[in-house]
Amino acid sequence: MIRQCQPQDFDRINLIINEAARAYEGSIPADCYPQPYMPREELEREIKQMTFFGWEEDGELVGVMGFQPVKDITLIRHSYVLPQWQKKGIGSKLLNHLKEMANTSRLLVGTWADARWAIDFYQKHGFNLQPDKDELLETYWDIPRRQIETSVVLGTDI
Numbered sequence: 001m002i003r004q005c006q007p008q009d010f011d012r013i014n015l016i017i018n019e020a021a022r023a024y025e026g027s028i029p030a031d032c033y034p035q036p037y038m039p040r041e042e043l044e045r046e047i048k049q050m051t052f053f054g055w056e057e058d059g060e061l062v063g064v065m066g067f068q069p070v071k072d073i074t075l076i077r078h079s080y081v082l083p084q085w086q087k088k089g090i091g092s093k094l095l096n097h098l099k100e101m102a103n104t105s106r107l108l109v110g111t112w113a114d115a116r117w118a119i120d121f122y123q124k125h126g127f128n129l130q131p132d133k134d135e136l137l138e139t140y141w142d143i144p145r146r147q148i149e150t151s152v153v154l155g156t157d158i
Helices: 007-024 040-047 090-101 116-124 133-140 145-149
Strands: 002-004 051-057 060-070 073-081 106-112 151-157
Touching (some): 051 090, 060 090, 133 145, 133 151, 145 151
Antiparallel strands (some): 002 051, 106 151
């Protein structure tokens, strides 16, 4: 079941992100892979900027995805599913739900350039690599220069 995450879900969201982000170890530059991957303070800042939606199984969140309208587009942010729940369609269901909710004409998602599995996931769902990724990352995200250098942006018109 998909539901909007609530303040009491904070610890579970943090756990899901940090557990699922272990997949990046060895795939992205080491200087971009802190431990924990997303400290609590960073998640607190992120939650203030977006709405998280989650997939619940047997009363527990097992996957999350953030939804952030910015200017004239909508960003899909922080898409994570617990490793033991991956490959079960949860990410697809969350993404399709957020696509339906968007009231802008374009969705964008950023991910690590070396996270091929993530790029493949979004391409399977109609997203295409954007040639102007640096401009997009500088316009719609607030991320460090190093992350801009090592990331890609995928987009789709809706």
